[in-house]
Amino acid sequence: MILYEYPFNERIRTYLRLEHLFRRLVELLPRDHPVDHHFALVTLFEIMDVAARADLKSDVLKDLERHKAQLAGYRENPSIDQDVLEDVIGQLEACFTALHEQPGKAGQPLTENDWLMSLRSRVSIPGGTCGFDLPAYYAWQHKDAETRRQAIGRWASTMAPLAESIQHLLKMLRDSGAPQKVMALAGQFQQNLPQGRSYNLLRLRIDPALDLIPEISGNRLMISVRLMRQGEDDKLHASSEDAAFELALCA
Structure with missing residues (x-):
């Protein structure tokens, strides 16, 4: 099944973007090739x-703080x-403390690293990190993989602290939704x-074979969900067939 997620507000949209970038960084960091580490740094700058x-x-x-207060209400239940319960509350408290103790915005200490900031200013330029533009970075790419990985x-x-906090918040949000099977008639759903309840995230699972x-x-x-199919012209065209998928609304 392919999972699609749709955020209902800008805050959750930002959380999902950061989660996507953190996952990419975790994927690239263990690799050995300088190109992988180059894109790990690009990902860090995007974060x-x-x-x-x-x-x-x-x-x-x-x-x-809100989730911690909600969970505290379940004590003695x-x-x-x-x-x-106490383990989850403890994890939230640890995330809160670690993030709160960080001065300024997340990643602010990196802005004081002149070498990194010179690289950051060049990565958005096509071919801007060539050896003749950034010889120091070119030399760094020739260091052994473990040295680059540690750096x-x-x-x-x-x-x-930010990555761990967002991971816990999104896990709790996703766990709040109960999946249900629904049918899109003629490709439309x-x-x-319900009024009075605010949802933050929609999760949709659909069979890739469809x-x-x-x-x-x-x-x-x-x-609203409209089912589309990519045609031979590489454009998306509306489907008119009935199709089932799984839907979960997370508050």
Whole structure:
């Protein structure tokens, strides 16, 4: 099954973008080739760009505090495993403390590294990191893989509190949604959302054998899914066939 996720607000959209970038960084870092480490650094710079939003750290801290308060209300509930509950609350508290103790925005210490910032200013230029443009970076790429890996890991560690916090928040958000089987009639599906409840994320799973691509739109009142198929002209065309998929709404 292919999983598609659709965020209902800018805050969750930012969390998903950062999660995507952190996953790419984790994938690239263990590799040995200088090209892989080049794109690991490019990914690190992209994380810095996304994390530069002024209210991001504040949003993450508020979400951690809100979830911690909600879970604390389940203490002494006989139907809840208290050991598991305390473990989750402890993880949230650890994330809150680590992120709160970081000065300034996430990744701010990296902005004080002149070598990294000179590289950052060149990566957006096509071919801007050639050896004749950045000889110091060219020399660094010729160091052994472990030296490069340790350096990138050290720089990326400044983002670790943010990465762990977002990982926990998105896991709790995803766990809040109960999947259900639905049917798109003639390639179209619409569902009204209950008033008084705010959803943050839609999750859709569809069988890749159907060769269908969902186009999702939504607001606080309604969600809509239109199933598309890529034609021989490489353009997307609306499907008119009935198709089933799995849908979950996460608050």
